[in-house]
Every structure is written in C-alpha cells, then in structure tokens.
Amino acid sequence: MKALVWHGRNDVRIDNVPDPKIKEPTDVILKITSTAICGSDLHIVDGIVPTMEKGDILGHEFMGEVVEAGREVKKFKVGDRVVVPFTIACGNCEYCDDTLYSLCDNSNPNPEKAKANLGHSISGIFGYSHMLGGFDGGQAEYVRVPYADVGPIKVPSTLSDDQSLFLSDIFPTGYMAAENADIKRGDTVAIWGCGPVGQFAIQSAFMLGAERVIAIDSVKERLDMAKQHSRVELIRTTDRDDVYEKLMEMTNGKGPDSCIDAVGAEAHGDTFIGKAVDKTKEVLQLPMSRPYVLQQIMMSCKKAGTVSIPGVYIGMVNEIPFGAAMNKALTFKMGQTHVQRYLKPLLDKIDEGLIDPGFIITHRMKLDEAPKAYDLFKKKEDNCVKVVLTP
Template identity: 85%
Template sequence: MKALVWHGKNDVRIDNVPDPTIQDAGDIILKISSTAICGSDLHLVDGMVPTMEEGDILGHEFMGEVVEAGSSVQKFKKGDRVVVPFTIACGHCEYCNDTLYSLCDNSNPKKELAKANLGQPTSAIFGYSHMMGGFDGGQAEYVRVPYADVGPIKVPESLTDDQSLFLSDIFPTGYMAAENANIQKGDTVAIWGCGPVGQFAIQSAWMLGAERVVAIDNVPERLNMAETHGRAETIRTTDRTDVYEKLMEMTNGKGPDCCIDAVGAEAHGDSMIGKVIDKTKEVLQVPMSRPYVLQQIMMSCKKAGTVSIPGVYVGMVNEVPFGAAMNKALTFKMGQTHVQRYLKPLLEKVEKGLIDPSFIITHRLKLDEAPEAYKTFKEKKDGCIKVVLTP
C-alpha cells in the first residue's frame, strides 16, 4: 500500500509499504477514506519529537471502512464506517476506568521509552513516535487499529466524512480544552492560536457559556475564520504587539477569566533571549519548546484564573514566569485528549446540527500529494488552515 513515511527532519515521502495485518484478536483493519494533517504532525517533521525512526508512517486523524476484524471484536463488522481516536486505550486499566484514556497503562508497548522521556508511560498514539508506542499512522491506504472495541465509533450514514473526521482529534481536543478552562457563564475566554484546535476551542467556549471570546494569532486567514465563523474578538500579533496590554485594555485591567494555549511547542514571539536559546537548541538538536505563549498567558490571566493547555509541548520549557502563576494562584489543566470520553456526546452535537466541523477544511488533496501538502500547511501558504487527504 501507499503511505506517508518519515525519513528524517523535513523529509516525508509517499512510499510503498506492506499492508497491515491483524496482530491481535481485538484488532480491525481499516481502508482509509479520509485522513488529515494535524498541527502536531509538524513537530514530527521539524524533528522536535524524540524517538522517531526512519520508516515510521505518520497520521493520527483518520476514518474509514472496516475490511477485516479480529475474532474477539464485538462492536464492528466488515463494511462498517468508523472514525478512530488518535489516542489508543485498553478500556480496563485504572486510568481508562476513570475515563482518562490518554493516560492508559496498557496500550503503549514501549513503556521504557516513554518513562525515559516523560517519567511514566502514557497511552499509545497513532503515528507519533516510538515513545508513544510506535504504531503506524493513518496517512495511508490502510491501517491497523488495536483495541477496536474501546476506541472507534460507528459513523451514521447521514453524516459525511467531512462532518465526522475531526472527531478523531481536533474537535474533542478543542472541546476538552474549553472544558479544562472551567468556563463559567459570563466569562471572558482568551485563546492563543487560531489553528484547527483553536477554532474548535472557540466554538466549544461558546457552548460552555462564555460571554466573550478573544482569539490571538498572527495569521490573517485564521483570524478571519475566528471572527466570521467563531464570532470572536481578535488580536493580531506582530513584533510590535503587546498582547498583555491589549488584553488589559479589553478587560479593564482584570485579565481574561480563562486562558487556553492552543499553540504549544512552536510558538513565535519577540523575546530576544528566547530566540537565542531557540537557536542554540536547534544547533545542538535538543528538543526545546518555546515559551512565548505561556509567558503571555501567565502574565495576562486574571488572579485565580484557569489556564488550559491543549497545545503539545516536548522536552523542556525555559523562561516561564512561574512566580506570576504561583502568586496569582492560577490553576492549570492540560494533557492529551481523552478522545473516547467525548466521541458519543460530540457526535450527537454534529447529528443535531449544533456544529458542522467541516467549516475548518481549506484544502482537499490526494494522499500522493501529502509531502507538498505538509509544506503548504507548515508555511501557511494559500490560506491553508486544514488539509484533508484521500487515498
């Protein structure tokens, strides 16, 4: 089959690779109908995530048709159309029983790599390094899905792929981000990053009772989507933008009640010291997450406010004003998304017409065009916000 394969930093290619096979009685094999490029995939391409190996198949946002099922699979049969969570969970460990699926104890077969990098192993993730399990991703013609009775959900015929695909990651991620922000009725919510997760965090903030949503980014197309589709107030960042001052002006000096970091490791900023550190770490090839958004959030958030972090961080973070966070009594909630917890309720919102997730799509391409699509997405060319690939 054809698949998008990682060959090193800034080097992804379409290769012919062996078709996946059933390896466990709980597996299913999917024929991919739609798959997407996620912003966190760019961390892999940029070489920021350790334990990647040449030959790894990328992609953790995908859906498709069941073409084969293991002997113990109960929920699905050949021909079913399903969307798959990016996190892989066993369904019966302590964390899964508490619906903390991204912290699953059993799904990651490479626990020692995860412990070495994270302290404890977390759940496996499709197509996202060997410390996350080394599972092949779904930017391919076919994919093996383990623990099939725990993860995927059947998609009704009434919904298109475009409406369903983002249940795999970015819609639940944006929703959990808003939920983690502890939004109360009447709150002002500030969201850094108007990429796909940020756009769904905006939508979710309204669903959870926000009175105002302020979206912060430096890409005009993303800000336009946040304004027109998300009904958000916006701040466009430039080298001269003081985000803190803007937010103080907008909130009469109080600061936002809730702040969401939907940017993560590769934030841009104008701290000269930070840029020197970034360059040093790049030369030394040591993973180092950039602190600019966290700096702004810790200084801007109101006293006793809540900070939610869905943005992916790797390695270390320097120059974070932790004193501000401590002295202002900020609450932090973060983590990979417990997608399985949100699949059914968010699917119901789509079915009821409360949201059509397809609004995020700007580019539809064939799988063969994936390497070029990565470049377009990374460089934010042609108004690119979200790419969907079809084999």
Template identity: 85%
Template structure:
C-alpha cells in the same frame, strides 16, 4: 500499500509498505477514506519528537471503512464507517475506568521507553514515536486499529467524512481544552493560536457559556476565520508587541478569566529577543519547546484564573514565570485528550447541527501529495489552515 513514511527531520516520503494484518483478536483493519495533517505532526517533521525511527508511518487523524475484524471484535463488521481516536486505550485499566483514556496503562507496548522520557507510561498514539507505542499511523491506504471495541465510533451515513473526521482528535481536543478551562457562564476566554484546535476551542467555549472569546494569533487568515466565522474578538501579535497590554485594555485591567494554549511547543516569540532565540534554535537544530505563549498566559490571566493547555509540549520548557503563577493562584489543567470520553456527545452535536467541524478545511489533496501538503501546512502557504488527504 502506499503510506507517508518518516525518513528523518524534514524528510517525509510516500513509500510502498506492507499491508497491515490483524495481529490480535481485538483488531480491525481499516481502509482509510480520509486522513488529516495535525499541527502536532509538524513537531515530528521538525525533529522535536524523540524515539522516531526511519520507516515509521505517520498520521493520527483518520477514518475509513472496516475491511476485516478480529474474532473478538463485537462492535464492528466489514463495511462499517468508523472514525478512530488518536489515543489508543484498553478500556479496563484504572485510568480507562475513570475515563482518563489518554493515560491508559496497557495500550503502550513500550512503557519503559515512555517512562524514560515522561516519568510514566501513557497511552499509545497512532503514528507518534516508539515511546508512544510505535503504532503505524493513518496517513496510509490501510491501518490496523487495536482495541477496536474501545476506541472507534460508527459514523452514520447522514454525515460526511468532512463532518466526522475531526472527531479523531481536534474537535475533542478543542472541547476538552474549553472544558479544562472551567468556563463559567459570562466568562471572558482568551485562546492563543487560531489553527484548527484553536478554532474548535473557540466554538467549544461558546457552547460552554463564554460571554467573550479573544483569539490571539499572527496569521491573517486564521484571525479572519476566528473573527468572521467563530465571532471572536482578535489580537494580531504582528501588530502588537505586548499581548499583555492589549488584554488589560480589553478587560479593564482584570485579565481573561480563562486562558487556552492551542499553540504548544512551537510558539514563536513576539519580541526581538524571542525571535533571536527562535532563530538560534533553528540554526543549531535544537528541539526545545518554546515558552512564549505560556509566558503571556501566566502574566495575562486574571488572579485565581484557569490556564488550559491542549497544545503539545515535548521535553523541557525554560523561562516560565512560575512565581507569577503561584502568587496569582492560577489553576493549570492539561493533557492529551481523552478522546473516547467525548466521541458520542460530540457526534450528537454534529448530528443536531450545532457545529460542522469541516469549516476549518482549506485544502484537499491526494495521499500521494502528502509531502507537498506538509510543506504547505508548515509554511502556511496559500492561506492553509487544515489539509485533508484522501488515499
């Protein structure tokens, strides 16, 4: 089969690789019908994720048709359309029993590798390094899905792939980000990053009762989508050197009640110093997480406010104003998404017409064009916000 394969930093290629096979009685094999490029895939492309190996198949946002099932699989049979959570969970450990699926104790076959990098093992993730299991990803024609009765959800025929695909990651991620922000009815919510997760976090903030949503970015087409589709107020960081001052003006000096970081490790500085630091890291190929959004959130959030972090960070993050966070009594909530917890409730919202997550798709391309798609997405060419690939 054809699959997108990692060969090194900024080097991904379509290769012919062996077809996946059932290796456990709880596996299914999926013929992929739609798969997407996630912003966190760019962390892999940029060499920020440790324990990647040449030959790894990428991709953790995918759905498709079941073509084979292990003998112990009860939920699915060949022919079913399913969407698959990016986090892999066993369904019966302490964390799964508490619906904290991304912290599963059993789904990562490389726990020692994870502990060396993270302190503890967390759940396996498709296509996202060997410390997170070394599982083949779904940017491929076929993929093996373990723990099938725990993860995937059947998609009704009434819903298209475009409507369903983002249940795999970014819709639950945006929703959990808003939930973690502890939004009360009438709150002002600030969202840093108007990419796909940010857009869905904005939509979710409205669902949870926000009175105002302020979207912060420097990419015109993302800001336009946030303003015109999601009805958010916007701050363009290209026009403003100081996000803090703008937020203070917009909130009468109080600051947002809740702040969401939908950017993560590859935020760019909005000052001369920040831009110089970014350039130096790029020249030296230093895979360090950048703190600029965290700095802005901590300084701008109201006293006793909540900071929600769905954006992915890898390794160390320096220059965090921790004193401000402590003295302002901020609450931090973060983590990889417990996707399985949200699948049925969010699927219901889509079926009821409360949201169509497909609004973020700007580019549809063939799987064989995936290297070009990564280039377009990374460099935000052609007003690109989200790419969906079809094998």
C-alpha cells in the same frame, strides 16, 4: 500499500510498504477514506519529537471503512464506517475506568521509552514515535486499529467524512481545552492560537457558556476564519507587550477569567532572546519547547484564573514566569485528549446540526501529494489552515 513515511528531519515521503495485518483478536483493519495533517505532526517533521525511527508511518487523524475484524471484535463488522481516536486505550485499566483514556496503562507496548522521556508511560498514539507505542499512523491506504471495541465510533450514513473526521482529534481536543478552562456562564476566555485546535476551542468555549472569547494570532487567514464562524473578538498580533496591554484594556485591567494555550511547543518568540533561542534550536536540532505563549498567559490571566493547555509540549520549557503563576494562584489543567470520552456527545452535536466541523478544511489533496501538503501547511502558504488527504 502507499503510506507517508518518516525518513528524518524535514524528510517525509510516500513509500510502498506492507499492508497491515491483524495481530490481536481485538484489532480491526481500516481502509482509509479521509486523513488529515495535524499541527502536532509538524513537531515530528521539525525533529523535536524523540524516538522516531526511519520507516515510521505518520498520521493520527483518520477515518475509514472496516475491511477486516479480529474474532473478538464485537462492536464492528466489515463495511462499517468509523472514525478513530488518536489515543489508543485498553478500556480496562484504572485510568480507562476513570475515562482518562490518554493515560491508559496498557495500550503502549514501549513503557520504558515513555518513562525515559516523560517520567511515566501514557497511552499509545497512532503515528507518533516509539515512546508512544510505535504504532503505524493513518496517512496511508490502510491501518491496523488495536482495541477496536474501545476506540472507534460508528459514523451514521447521514454524516459525511468532512463532518466526522475531526472527531479523531481536533474537535475533542478543542472541546476538552474549553472544558478544562472551567468556563462559567458570562466568563471572558482568551485563546492563544487560531489554528485548527484553536478554532474548535473558540466554538467550544461559546458552547460552554463563555460571554466573550478573545483570540490571539498573527496569521490573517486563521483570524478571518475564526471571525467568520463565531462572534469572537480578535487580537491580531503576538507581540508580548501588545497582547498584554490589549487584554488589560479589553478586560478593564482584570485579565481573562480563563486562558487557553492552543499553540504548544513551537510558538514563535517576538524578542531578540526569543529569536536567538529559535535559531539555536534550529541549528542544533534540539528538542526544546518554546515558552512564549505560556509567558504571555501567566502574566495576562486574572488572579485565581484557570489556564488550559491543549497545545503539545515536548521536553523542557525554560524561562516561564512561574512566580507570577504561583502568586496569582492560577490553576493549570492540561494533557493529551481523552478522545473516547467525547466521541458520542460531540457526534450528537454534529448530528443535531449544532456544529459542522468541516468549516476548518481549506485544502483537499491526494495522499500521493502528502509531502507537498506538509510543506504547504508548515509554511502557511496559500492561506492553508487544514489539509485533508484522500488515498
């Protein structure tokens, strides 16, 4: 089959690779019908995700049709159309019992690599390094899905791929980010980043009762998309001083009740020091996460406010104003998304017409064009916000 394969930093290619096979009786094999490029995939391309190996198949946002099922699979049969969570969970450990699926004890076959890099093992993740299981991803023609009865959800024939695909990651991630922000009716929520997760965090914050949502970004097409699909207020700059001053002005000096970091590890700095750190990281290929959004959030959030972090961080984060966070009594909530927890309720919202997640798509390309699509997405060319690939 054809698949998008990692060969090294800034080097991804379409290769011919062996078709996946059933390894465990709880597996299914999917024929991919739609797959997408996630912003966190760029962390892999940029070389800041450790334990990648040449030949790894990328991609963790995908859906498709069941073409083979293991003998112990009970929920699905050949021909079923399903969307798959990016997190892989066993369904039986203490974390799964508490619906903390991304912290699953059993789905990651490489716990020692995870512990060496993260301190503890967490769940396996499709197409996202060997510390997270070394599972083949879904930017391919076919993929093996472990623990099939725990992860995927059947998609009704009334919903298109465009409506359903983003249940795999970015819609639940944006929703959990808003949920973690502890939004109370009437609150003001500030969201850094209007990329795909940010877009769904904006939508979800309003769903959960926010009176005002303020979105911060400097990319015009992202800001315009957010405004087109909601009543969000915009700050069209990422300059540290400007963002702080505008937020204080918009909240009468109080600061937002909750702040969401939908940017993560590769935020861009606006100071000389920030640019120097970015350049050093680029030259030395260091797995450094950039602190610029966290810096702004810790200074801007109101006293006793809540900070939600869905943005992915890798390795160390230096130069954050932790004293401000401590003295202002900020609460932090973060983590990989417990996607399985949200699949049914969010599928119901789509089915009821409360949201159509397909609004996020700006580009459709064939799987063969995936390297070009990555380049387009990374460079933010041609007003690219979200790319969907079809085999």
